[in-house]
Amino acid sequence: MSQLYASLFYQSDVTAIFSDRSLLSYMIQAEVALAKAQAQVNVIPASATTIIEQAGQFALDKIDLDALAIATGLAGNIAIPLVKQFTAIVKQQDEQASRYVHWGATSQDIIDTAMILQCRDALALIEKQLQSAYQISLQQAERYRDQVMIGRTWLQQALPITLGHKFARYAAALKRDLDRLQAMKTRVFTAQLGGAVGSLASLKEQGSIVVEAYANQLGLTAPECTWHGERDRIVEIASLLAMIVGNVGKMAKDWSLLMQTEIAEVYEPTAKGRGGSSTMPHKRNPVAAASILAAANRVPALMASVYQSMVQDHERALGAWHAEWLAIPEIFQLCAGALERSNEVLQAIDVNAEAMKHNLDTTQGLIMAEAVMMALASKIGRLNAHHLVEHACQQAVAQDTHLKNIVSNLDEVKEHFSVQALDEIFKPESYLGNIQMQIDSVLKAAQGDSK
Incomplete structure (x- = not known):
C-alpha cells in the first residue's frame, strides 16, 4: 500500500x-x-x-x-x-x-507460526476497536432511543423507527462479532510444527x-495434528474480519445515504480539511464512509483468494499457501482501518433532528397508512381495511393532500374513530412497535457481559 x-x-x-x-x-x-x-x-x-x-x-x-x-x-x-x-x-x-x-x-512451520503470532497480536488490537465500536453504539442507542425517524426499505420511506434502534442493531451485530472472536481464539491461535511432510520424522x-x-x-495452543495443508484456521480468522468489515460497511452505507443533501439527517463529524471538494466549496462529503465502503468492496475479493487457498496440494501447496501472504495482511489492515473510521463517526455523529422530523412529514401521512389500516382492520377486517386505505392513499396522492384529510371523511373511519383517536394514529411515535423493548434487550445483554 x-x-x-x-x-x-x-x-x-x-x-x-x-x-x-x-x-x-x-x-x-x-x-x-x-x-x-x-x-x-x-x-x-x-x-x-x-x-x-x-x-x-x-x-x-x-x-x-x-x-x-x-x-x-x-x-x-x-x-x-x-x-x-x-x-x-x-x-x-x-x-x-x-x-x-x-x-x-521446515520453512512453513516458521512462516505459519509467525503468521499466527501476527494474527493474534493484530486481533488483540481489532478486539479493542470492536469493543469500542460496540460500547459507543450502546451509548448512542440509549441517547437516541426516542429520536423518531423514518425507516426505509428498498430506499423508499416505509415506517417510523428511532435512531436509537439503528444503533441498537449495530451494537447487536458488533456483539456477535465479539462473541465469534472469543469463541475462536483457542481453536485458531495454534502453533504449526510438522517438519518436511508433517511427520516430524527428524x-x-x-x-x-x-x-x-x-x-x-509461544503461548499458543498445541495442535492435535499438524495442519500445514489444512487452512481452515487461517480462513476462519479472515472470515471473521470480513464479517466485521461487512457490518461496519453496512453502518457506513446507512450514514452516507442519510448524509445525502435531500435527506440530511446525519453527518460525519467535521474537521479542518475533511470532506471538502477541490471545486465545490459547499460540499460535505462522507469521506470516512468512502474509506469503509472501499474496504467492504475490497475484502470480499481478497476472501475469494483465501477460500480458494483451502484447496491445497498434498502436504504442501504450490501457490495456494503463498497467496495467503498477500491477502491476510491486507484484510487485517483494511478491517482495522474500517473500524478506526467507524469509531470516529459513531462517537461524534452529527444528528439533524429537524431534518428527521421534516422527512417524516414528506409523504403527507402516507407512511402511517399501515397504522391506519391495522387500526381499522380490527373493526372491519384486514382485507377490507387494506382496500379502503389503499384507495385513500391513491386519492391523497392525486389531490396532493394529507392522508388524514381523506380517511377522516370516510364513513367507516368516522364510525369507529374520533378525531382525537385518528390524530393519535397518525403520530409516528405511536407506531414504533417493540422498538423500545429491543433496545432494552440489547442494553441488557451488554450489562450481562460486564458482570
Whole structure:
C-alpha cells in the first residue's frame, strides 16, 4: 500500500504488525521458541539455546534486508534465506550452537507460526476497536432511543423507527462479532510444527513433546495434528474480519445515504480539511464512509483468494499457501482501518433532528397508512381495511393532500374513530412497535457481559 493512501484505508498499529520488519521479528521469535522448546525436552543442548536466544535479541539489526529480499525471490519463501542469515549470526557467537538453528523444522512451520503470532497480536488490537465500536453504539442507542425517524426499505420511506434502534442493531451485530472472536481464539491461535511432510520424522519419537513445548513457549495452543495443508484456521480468522468489515460497511452505507443533501439527517463529524471538494466549496462529503465502503468492496475479493487457498496440494501447496501472504495482511489492515473510521463517526455523529422530523412529514401521512389500516382492520377486517386505505392513499396522492384529510371523511373511519383517536394514529411515535423493548434487550445483554 502506498504511504499516501495508508492513512485513508489502514490503521497504523495493525499495519506495523504486518510490516517486513515485524514479520522477521515474529519468525525469529518462532525460531528461538523452537530452540528453547527442544532444549527443554533435551533434544538439543541447553547451551546452544542460550546462544540462539541471545542472537535473536539483536538479529534484526544484523539482517541484510536487501539481500533477503533478493534471496526470497529465488528461494520461493522468506524462511529459507532468513534461516541462513540467522544461522550465520548465531555462528558468529558460537559455531556449535549454530548447528541447532531451525532443528527439525521446515520453512512453513516458521512462516505459519509467525503468521499466527501476527494474527493474534493484530486481533488483540481489532478486539479493542470492536469493543469500542460496540460500547459507543450502546451509548448512542440509549441517547437516541426516542429520536423518531423514518425507516426505509428498498430506499423508499416505509415506517417510523428511532435512531436509537439503528444503533441498537449495530451494537447487536458488533456483539456477535465479539462473541465469534472469543469463541475462536483457542481453536485458531495454534502453533504449526510438522517438519518436511508433517511427520516430524527428524525428531523421531520426541516430535509430539517438542510440539507441546514449542506451543507453550509461544503461548499458543498445541495442535492435535499438524495442519500445514489444512487452512481452515487461517480462513476462519479472515472470515471473521470480513464479517466485521461487512457490518461496519453496512453502518457506513446507512450514514452516507442519510448524509445525502435531500435527506440530511446525519453527518460525519467535521474537521479542518475533511470532506471538502477541490471545486465545490459547499460540499460535505462522507469521506470516512468512502474509506469503509472501499474496504467492504475490497475484502470480499481478497476472501475469494483465501477460500480458494483451502484447496491445497498434498502436504504442501504450490501457490495456494503463498497467496495467503498477500491477502491476510491486507484484510487485517483494511478491517482495522474500517473500524478506526467507524469509531470516529459513531462517537461524534452529527444528528439533524429537524431534518428527521421534516422527512417524516414528506409523504403527507402516507407512511402511517399501515397504522391506519391495522387500526381499522380490527373493526372491519384486514382485507377490507387494506382496500379502503389503499384507495385513500391513491386519492391523497392525486389531490396532493394529507392522508388524514381523506380517511377522516370516510364513513367507516368516522364510525369507529374520533378525531382525537385518528390524530393519535397518525403520530409516528405511536407506531414504533417493540422498538423500545429491543433496545432494552440489547442494553441488557451488554450489562450481562460486564458482570
